[in-house]
Amino acid sequence: MHYVLGLIDKTENNSDAAIEEFNKVIAQDAGDVGANVNLGQAYTTKQKYDQAVVYFRKALNLKPYNSTAAYSLATSLLRLGNREEGQQMMTKFQALRASGYATSMGNIYFEQGRFRKPS
Numbered sequence: 001m002h003y004v005l006g007l008i009d010k011t012e013n014n015s016d017a018a019i020e021e022f023n024k025v026i027a028q029d030a031g032d033v034g035a036n037v038n039l040g041q042a043y044t045t046k047q048k049y050d051q052a053v054v055y056f057r058k059a060l061n062l063k064p065y066n067s068t069a070a071y072s073l074a075t076s077l078l079r080l081g082n083r084e085e086g087q088q089m090m091t092k093f094q095a096l097r098a099s100g101y102a103t104s105m106g107n108i109y110f111e112q113g114r115f116r117k118p119s
Contacts, residue, residue: 002028003035010042018042033063040072049076067093067102 006021019042025035040055056073059066070093077086096102 015042015045033059049080052076068104
């Protein structure tokens, strides 16, 4: 339920509420890739790139082929002014996308994610 509420809050540009809901998901399952990516994106909306980077890194460590996490990490690093690492991550993202093995966040989460159904 918290995952869905977080998505609703994120869609309605209510980043503070989205952060609260995705943190509740992570409290239940720190390894939930979707919650980590969405939490990072909520922090990005608030221009808190240093906090966003933490969650994008975690998501990418959990799912190294997640192109959403790779791209989001690259852009957050660049926005923080970390040009070298940001460019390296962008190159990794581009290679990942070209490989055909990349996965991305989207509606597929609702077909396979642990928190796909409200409880």
